[in-house]
Amino acid sequence: MNVLEAIEGRISTRAYLDRPMEKETIRKILDTARWSPSGVNTQPWQVAVVQGETLQQLSQTFLDRAREGVKPNPDYDYYPGEWVQPYKDRRFQCGMDLYKALAIGREDQEKRREAALNNYRFFGAPASLFFFMDKRLGTGSWLDMGMFIQSVMLAAREYGLGSCPQASTAHYPDVVREALGISTEKLLICGLALGYADQSHPLNQYRTVRESVEAFSTWHN
Numbered sequence: 001m002n003v004l005e006a007i008e009g010r011i012s013t014r015a016y017l018d019r020p021m022e023k024e025t026i027r028k029i030l031d032t033a034r035w036s037p038s039g040v041n042t043q044p045w046q047v048a049v050v051q052g053e054t055l056q057q058l059s060q061t062f063l064d065r066a067r068e069g070v071k072p073n074p075d076y077d078y079y080p081g082e083w084v085q086p087y088k089d090r091r092f093q094c095g096m097d098l099y100k101a102l103a104i105g106r107e108d109q110e111k112r113r114e115a116a117l118n119n120y121r122f123f124g125a126p127a128s129l130f131f132f133m134d135k136r137l138g139t140g141s142w143l144d145m146g147m148f149i150q151s152v153m154l155a156a157r158e159y160g161l162g163s164c165p166q167a168s169t170a171h172y173p174d175v176v177r178e179a180l181g182i183s184t185e186k187l188l189i190c191g192l193a194l195g196y197a198d199q200s201h202p203l204n205q206y207r208t209v210r211e212s213v214e215a216f217s218t219w220h221n
């Protein structure tokens, strides 16, 4: 697969086949992603590959917490406290597109809640990768993490695998650290659902929109 195709054809996959992956495939993906750039080659990424029973137990704990009304307590604020334009509209559109694909109406709060909870099931993916970073590092390392995670998503495409980055599976970082025996010195950046996409599912059959190049670039000679 060429690079342009890999980038343009990647979508957030939110429905997966019940088909296991070879551990070796995941290892190969990480073996490619490790060539991502990072400031002064710090390579801040730490990855936990979670499958099987451990994944099921994490899923159950997330769902229990959410149903008990335990407030998410992520290691950082991904989103602003107050949304401003144009991001507010884009966020709204993103949600509307997703609910439209699921044929869930605006007023159907119960179905929306259930759809959101599906995050905690990793959308049925057989694996989740959790990305951690040493908390003693600086803000620049967050850029490195993003580049690494994108590399993982693109490399996955070479093996016919779909993925979905998930800030939601970092809602309860202490649960993840404890389950995986990871030090509190490591920040949980996000999870990534990984597996073979269920191409027939409506959730995998729509595309999010993007601004044109003209809208986000200025050119200077």
Ligand SMILES: Cc1cc2nc3c(=O)[nH]c(=O)nc-3n(C[C@H](O)[C@H](O)[C@H](O)COP(=O)(O)O)c2cc1C
Binding pocket: 010, 011, 012, 013, 014, 094, 119, 164, 165, 166, 167, 168, 169, 190, 208
């Ligand atoms: C760091 C990060 C965290 C995300 N977290 C979630 C999430 O928790 N749940 C979800 O359904 N999508 C999540 N997404 C996916 C975005 O909604 C998605 O990338 C965006 O709508 C663009 O759609 P596309 O990925 O299909 O191109 C996340 C994306 C990123 C980059």
